[in-house]
Structure formats: structure tokens, C-alpha cells
Amino acid sequence: MNRIFVSGLGAVSPAGWGVASLLSALTGGKAVPTQPLARPGWKKPLLVRNVPAPETRPVFFTHPRLRRAGTITQHMLAAALEALGNDAARVQAGALRLGIAVCTMAGSVAYSRRFYEEVLREPATASPVIFSETVFNAPASHLAAYLGTNGTGYTLVGDDGTFLQGLAVAADWLLNDQADGVVVVGMEEMDWVVAEAMTMFRRDAIHSDGAGALYLRMEKTSTASAELGGITNSFLFTQNQNRTEAARKMRAQLPAGSPDELLCLSGQPGLREAVAEEVAWRGWPGHRLAPKTVLGEAFAASAAWQCVAACAAVARGEFSSANASVVGANQQAIGARFLACTGPV
Amino acid sequence: MLYPPPTSSPARPNRVVVTGAGIITALGSGWQVNAGGFRAGRPAFRPVTRFDVSQQRAKIAAEIDLPLELPPNKLSANTTRRLDRATRMLLHAAHEAWTQAGWEPSADLPVVLGTTSGEMALGEKYLRQAIGSPFIKRRQPTRVVHYQVQQQGLNLCSALGVHGPLTIISNACASGANAIGHAWEMLRNGRVEKALTGGYDILCQLTFAGFDSLQALSPTPCRPFDAQRDGLTLGEGAAILTLETLPHAQHRGAEILGEITGYGAATDTHHLTQPHPEGNAALAAMTAACLSAGISPAKIDYVNAHGTATPHNDATEAAALNRWAGEHAENLKVSSTKTVCGHLLGGAGAVEAVICLMALRGQWLPPQAATATPDPACHFPIVRAPADAQIETALSNSFGFGGANATLIFRRWT
Numbered sequence: 148m149n150r151i152f153v154s155g156l157g158a159v160s161p162a163g164w165g166v167a168s169l170l171s172a173l174t175g176g177k178a179v180p181t182q183p184l185a186r187p188g189w190k191k192p193l194l195v196r197n198v199p200a201p202e203t204r205p206v207f208f209t210h211p212r213l214r215r216a217g218t219i220t221q222h223m224l225a226a227a228l229e230a231l232g233n234d235a236a237r238v239q240a241g242a243l244r245l246g247i248a249v250c251t252m253a254g255s256v257a258y259s260r261r262f263y264e265e266v267l268r269e270p271a272t273a274s275p276v277i278f279s280e281t282v283f284n285a286p287a288s289h290l291a292a293y294l295g296t297n298g299t300g301y302t303l304v305g306d307d308g309t310f311l312q313g314l315a316v317a318a319d320w321l322l323n324d325q326a327d328g329v330v331v332v333g334m335e336e337m338d339w340v341v342a343e344a345m346t347m348f349r350r351d352a353i354h355s356d357g358a359g360a361l362y363l364r365m366e367k368t369s370t371a372s373a374e375l376g377g378i379t380n381s382f383l384f385t386q387n388q389n390r391t392e393a394a395r396k397m398r399a400q401l402p403a404g405s406p407d408e409l410l411c412l413s414g415q416p417g418l419r420e421a422v423a424e425e426v427a428w429r430g431w432p433g434h435r436l437a438p439k440t441v442l443g444e445a446f447a448a449s450a451a452w453q454c455v456a457a458c459a460a461v462a463r464g465e466f467s468s469a470n471a472s473v474v475g476a477n478q479q480a481i482g483a484r485f486l487a488c489t490g491p492v
Numbered sequence: 493m494l495y496p497p498p499t500s501s502p503a504r505p506n507r508v509v510v511t512g513a514g515i516i517t518a519l520g521s522g523w524q525v526n527a528g529g530f531r532a533g534r535p536a537f538r539p540v541t542r543f544d545v546s547q548q549r550a551k552i553a554a555e556i557d558l559p560l561e562l563p564p565n566k567l568s569a570n571t572t573r574r575l576d577r578a579t580r581m582l583l584h585a586a587h588e589a590w591t592q593a594g595w596e597p598s599a600d601l602p603v604v605l606g607t608t609s610g611e612m613a614l615g616e617k618y619l620r621q622a623i624g625s626p627f628i629k630r631r632q633p634t635r636v637v638h639y640q641v642q643q644q645g646l647n648l649c650s651a652l653g654v655h656g657p658l659t660i661i662s663n664a665c666a667s668g669a670n671a672i673g674h675a676w677e678m679l680r681n682g683r684v685e686k687a688l689t690g691g692y693d694i695l696c697q698l699t700f701a702g703f704d705s706l707q708a709l710s711p712t713p714c715r716p717f718d719a720q721r722d723g724l725t726l727g728e729g730a731a732i733l734t735l736e737t738l739p740h741a742q743h744r745g746a747e748i749l750g751e752i753t754g755y756g757a758a759t760d761t762h763h764l765t766q767p768h769p770e771g772n773a774a775l776a777a778m779t780a781a782c783l784s785a786g787i788s789p790a791k792i793d794y795v796n797a798h799g800t801a802t803p804h805n806d807a808t809e810a811a812a813l814n815r816w817a818g819e820h821a822e823n824l825k826v827s828s829t830k831t832v833c834g835h836l837l838g839g840a841g842a843v844e845a846v847i848c849l850m851a852l853r854g855q856w857l858p859p860q861a862a863t864a865t866p867d868p869a870c871h872f873p874i875v876r877a878p879a880d881a882q883i884e885t886a887l888s889n890s891f892g893f894g895g896a897n898a899t900l901i902f903r904r905w906t
Contacts, residue, residue, distance in 0.1 A: 187623070247759075254662075260619060262701075263698050267620065270547040270548055271547045273702070275702075278701075281698075282662075282893045284662060284894040288759070288764055291761050297773055298759065302661065302663055303661060305645075305658070305660055306642060311494075312494070316659075318494075319678075319681070319683070323501065340619065340622065344618075347629060378493060380493060381656055385650045385655060386567065386571065386650035477637060478645075
């Protein structure tokens with residue numbers, strides 16, 4: 148059996164730029180403060196958790212392809228490059244075949260909204276520069292261009308669980324020798340359109356933005372934080388299978404657990420949307436972590452942060468293994484398991 | 493489990509065949525009417541009626557008149573009442589493929605779809621109301637849910653009584669081809685025995701205005717590879733394929749429509765919307781597809797080109813085809829069926845896959861009559877008139893924004 152390792156982690160979140168900021172916020176357990184986001188036409192702003200400005204301007208911002216790119220691309224690239232670490236240079240040198248799997252639910256929503264507003268105002272003069280950035284795969288394209296790699300890249304669209312589907316796609320590419328390494332990124336962007344839409348389903352919903360990344364290799368490198376232990380099937384929410392049933396099936400494919408294991412949940416305990424997941428994991432004997440209580444809701448990026456937190460916890464030796472459980476917004480229940488790295492590098 | 497895979501990869505890759513194909517375009521719904529239209533090269537363009545184009549340069553597209561009745565399905569009356577246009581289109585294509593294959597509902601059937609924007613027309617309604625009437629929430633929650641691409645996929649799964657998993661690839665105009673290619677790889681590598689796959693996109697104002705803003709739309713029906721070409725014409729459509737491993741299909745005595753033998757994908761990093769002038773990524777995708785099929789370009793009888801009719805795309809694709817085919821180029825029959833049904837964006841790769849299967853089964857070449865003066869940069873003959881032909885192997889190209897390039901290869905089943 149071939150093994151797959153998580154060779155690098157990356158994150159940009161409302162807690163800051165970098166995995167360290169993310170982990171620090173999660174360890175502290177205190178919700179990141181909300182900020183007001185103006186909603187045109189309303190006196191009262193929406194409340195969101197934004198990614199703060201970086202302390203220093205990332206070098207990659209100066210790349211010609213990124214001059215007009217939106218924040219979703221900036222966050223996505225930062226997370227991906229952090230996860231890739233020194234291998235980014237190997238990709239740029241043509242010494243490593245990189246696969247890119249980017250996962251999102253809402254995609255480049257800010258540019259889509261801006262472009263459509265221009266179309267409604269005056270279709271004949273709507274900006275082609277903005278339109279080009281509205282496609283779901285624009286950020287993946289920018290990453291490929293920055294790294295100078297022409298390998299396979301997919302942008303997968305769906306709810307939170309899509310990030311775990313991305314990990315499965317990456318695993319397949321590695322097992323089939325289609326790539327030497329695959330970076331899987333979950334990303335979402337801040338815009339009042341999404342933030343407001345969320346409040347239609349839950350009045351106190353807090354939208355957040357950012358990106359998270361896992362870099363997978365079949366080779367166990369010195370940077371490996373965890374081994375990919377498994378990814379469950381994706382159990383859809385369909386007419387004949389509700390959230391509770393889907394979550395139960397996902398749970399059944401993961402081990403019973405023990406007190407020295409971690410469970411990273413997608414739901415915020417106590418909320419209606421989290422009930423299916425809570426029921427599925429009732430009786431879990433180990434520790435629990437619910438990143439959304441600290442960071443807010445960022446769909447595919449949230450699932451990526453769960454996995455980053457799970458891998459980091461295992462890497463620090465705090466737990467022997469960690470499960471990420473994702474009972475998504477409106478598509479699927481899916482889980483992943485990360486194990487402590489064993490054996491020589 | 494998605495990982496580790498339940499079975500190890502087979503010693504030799506599985507052969508993958510198509511046992512069902514459904515299609516809906518502006519020509520109509522179903523294999524027969526589409527085969528007739530594509531064989532004759534009959535354009536299906538007309539003035540756009542779905543939204544206001546009075547301020548745009550281009551005013552035509554290949555719009556679909558959706559059949560009033562939905563095909564038989566397992567959706568509840570409540571869900572059916574709320575169905576969006578994109579899902580309705582998908583259901584017609586899927587029903588045809590499903591009944592042709594004779595499949596039964598299954599708990600674990602992978603569904604892989606490609607689309608660029610799903611039901612964006614509903615997203616536009618949401619935005620119009622949110623911008624114009626910020627305090628009116630009526631119907632907005634339903635629009636939020638139903639415009640998302642996963643909702644169309646979930647409705648498709650519910651309609652057919654399958655539980656997925658559902659994977660949606662959004663690689664711009666290569667999405668449909670990438671989706672089929674990804675499903676093909678799953679079967680070829682022994683992950684599953686069968687999969688439902690395809691692509692779709694509907695016409696919407698945002699993409700129409702977007703391509704117009706890029707000066708990429710032609711005010712007249714598109715003329716791919718014409719020396720005087722001046723842009724693309726949009727369309728809408730969907731195609732769905734049922735894929736099975738050859739032993740699986742043969743074991744149950746299924747009728748086989750054709751075989752998918754190769755798939756290649758590559759990323760063009762030259763520019764977000766413009767391809768590299770020499771077509772490096774297109775060449776890489778075609779070369780990778782041939783490699784996986786175990787054949788040389790000389791074995792390809794027909795190329796269904798991406799052929800959008802924009803000056804940049806066609807010049808790049810011509811350069812790539814010339815380099816890839818080499819001396820064989822002068823014998824290579826090439827056409828772009830976008831002259832008939834327009835550019836279907838995320839649906840293009842899937843619809844053009846079905847057209848290749850039609851051509852292989854019917855032994856004819858799809859013409860593009862609109863091209864009057866072929867661009868001298870094309871070292872290959874353009875199929876400009878209906879013709880019968882002996883073709884054993886066809887290749888289909890799909891290229892998209894962001895440099896997404898995908899190529900599929902099909903073999904006639906005899």
C-alpha cells in the first residue's frame with residue numbers, strides 16, 4: 148500500500164496570515180472579533196470576520212499576473228505557497244510535477260457582483276478586466292502562472308466538503324503518478340452578497356474569508372506533519388438521504404476513536420445546522436475542536452482550516468490521530484483522518 | 493472510502509466504454525435530432541430572447557426551447573415546482589443517457605459534472621433584487637440555494653435515485669471535457685465500475701455581457717478557422733454520458749456506443765484569457781491524450797476542434813494542431829461544431845464528446861459551412877460540407893479561460 152503524507156500546511160484566516168496565526172487563535176479559543184461590512188442600501192452594516200491586512204506585503208503581490216487579481220487569489224496564493232514551502236522553487240525550476248486542486252463554494256463572488264452591477268448600469272461599457280476574474284478557476288490559473296507549471300489543475304465547486312473531495316482527487320493523482328506533489332486549497336472571498344445571503348438562513352451567521360492549504364506527497368519529507376489515513380465516501384444530502392443520515396454514514400466509516408484522538412468538527416456546537424453532526428459523533432471519547440466558533444463560516448476555506456488544525460495537532464504530538472468531520476452547508480457529509488507520521492523520513 | 497481506494501489499480505488500465513449518451517442543444521433534445529443537425533451542419537442561432545441585449549454588440553445565440561414536459565424522474569412535486577432551467581436541461585440529457593444504458597438507481601454511483609456558472613440566471617435575479625430592492629427578501633433564499641452548481645447536481649442525483657458522490661469541476665470552457673476525463677480516469681484506474689458524467693451551461697446575461705466586453709462575440713454567426721473570423725457565438729446545452737468499464741458493460745450485455753481511449757489536460761500560463769500563441773498547452777493536452785490512448789496523431793481521423801472563432805483561439809489551436817499532427821496534418825479532417833450550436837462553455841466538451849460518438853457511429857464528418865475562406869495558417873483541411881467518411885478515431889479539444897486545456901480521444905465501437 149502506498150502512503151500519502153501531508154508535507155506542508157498553509158492558512159490565511161481572520162486570525163491572520165499564516166498557520167501560526169490560525170493555530171494561535173484556535174488554541175486561545177476566543178472568537179476573532181467581528182468587523183462591520185457595509186451593505187449598500189442598509190443603514191446597519193453586516194458583521195463579518197475579515198482577513199486582516201498582512202503585516203508585510205507578500206513578495207508575490209508584484210507578479211504581473213496578480214496586479215488585477217482579487218483578494219481571493221491573494222489569500223489562495225499565500226496559503227498555497229506557505230504549504231509548498233521550499234518545493235515552490237522546485238516547481239518553478241521544473242524539477243517537480245505539481246498538481247493543483249482548488250476548492251470553493253462561492254468563488255470570486257466580489258468580482259462577479261461588481262461586473263454584474265456594471266452590466267446592469269451600462270452593459271456596453273462593463274469592464275472586461277473584471278469579467279476575466281469572475282471565473283471559478285481564475286485563482287488556480289494565477290497560482291499555476293506564478294509557479295510556471297502547466298500540469299493538471301482542477302477547480303472543484305461545491306459546499307464545505309469539497310475540500311475533502313479535493314484531497315481525494317489529489318490522492319488519486321499521486322497514486323496514479325500523474326504528479327509528484329499536489330497542493331489542495333480551500334478558498335472563499337468576503338462580499339456583502341454572501342454575508343447577507345447567510346443571514347437569510349441564520350440571523351446571527353458570521354461570514355469570514357480566507358484560504359487553507361494542504362500539500363500532499365507520497366514521499367515522507369522532513370516537513371511532513373501527518374499521514375493521510377483516510378477519506379470517507381461523500382454522502383450527499385438528497386431527497387432520500389437527509390443530513391442526519393448522511394452524517395451518520397460518514398461517521399460509520401471512521402474508527403470509533405480513543406481519548407488521545409482529536410475530532411475537528413465543521414459545525415458550531417449548539418446551532419441548528421450542527422445537530423446532524425453532533426448526533427453522528429455522540430459518544431466520541433476524544434478531544435473536540437470546532438474552528439468555526441473562533442473563525443466564523445468560510446465554507447471550503449473552513450474545511451481546509453479544520454484539516455490544517457488536525458494535521459498540526461498530530462504533528463505537535465498532542466494526539467495520535469485526528470479526524471476532520473465536514474457536514475457541509477448544502478451538499479454532503481464527508482470525513483478525513485490524519486495519522487501521526489511514523490517511520491523514517 | 494475515497495481514500496485509500498477499495499481496490500488497488502489494475503495491472504493494466506481498464507478499457508472504458510460509453511453505454512448511454514444524452515444531449516440537448518438549440519437543435520433540440522435527443523440524439524436523433526442532434527445527429528441530423530450536426531451531420532447537416534445546420535446552424536441553430538437566433539436573436540437572444542432570454543435577456544436584454546439591445547446594448548450589446550452581438551445579439552444572437554443558440555437558445556434552447558426546453559420541452560414543456562420533464563422526462564420521468566423521482567423528484568417530488570415540491571422540488572419539481574422549483575426546478576431551474578439548468579437542471580431541467582440536465583434532466584433531459586441525463587434521462588436519455590440513463591434509459592439508453594438501462595441503468596437502475598444505485599446508492600454509490602459517482603457523478604462528475606462540468607460547468608462554468610451553473611444556474612447563473614437565477615444568481616442574476618438574486619443580485620438584481622438585492623441591489624435594486626435591498627429590503628425585499630421574497631424568493632431570495634430559494635434563489636441562493638438553487639443558483640449554486642451543487643444544487644443542480646443534487647437535483648440530478650435525486651431525479652435518478654443515486655447517492656453520488658458528486659464532483660463538480662469548473663475549469664471554464666474545458667469543464668465538460670475535464671469532467672468526462674476525470675470520470676474516465678476513475679474507471680480506467682479501477683476506482684469504480686461505472687460513472688455518470690457530462691457538462692452543461694445555460695445562457696445568462698453575465699457571461700453574454702462578459703464575452704461582449706472582451707470583444708469576443710461576433711455580431712454574426714461564428715466562422716471558426718475562417719481568415720475573416722471575428723468572434724464566437726454563445727449557446728446553451730447539456731450532454732450526459734454513462735461510462736462503464738468494458739467487462740462491466742459486456743457482462744450485462746449493454747449496447748456500446750463507443751470507447752474513450754485517451755484524456756490529457758494541461759494548463760496554459762501565458763495569460764488569463766489569451767492562449768500562448770504557439771499553443772504549447774494545447775499541444776501538451778493532445779500529446780498526453782495520445783499517450784494515454786497509446787496512439788500517434790497519424791491514427792486520428794477526425795478532430796472536433798475547440799474552434800471558437802476568436803482570432804486568438806483559432807490561431808493558437810491551428811498552430812498546436814499543425815505542430816502535433818506534423819506531416820499528418822494535411823490528411824487530418826478538422827471541424828468546429830460551434831458553427832451549429834454555439835459555444836456552450838462548460839457544456840461544450842460534453843456536447844462535443846457526444847457529437848464525436850455520433851460521427852463515429854454514423855461514419856460521417858460534422859461540417860462547418862459558415863467558414864468561407866479557411867485561414868492559411870491551418871495546414872489541415874476544414875470539413876465544410878456534409879460528408880460520409882470512414883473514421884475509427886476522433887479527438888476533441890476544449891480550451892478555457894485560465895488556460896484550462898483538455899483533450900479527449902474516442903474510438904468507434906464495432
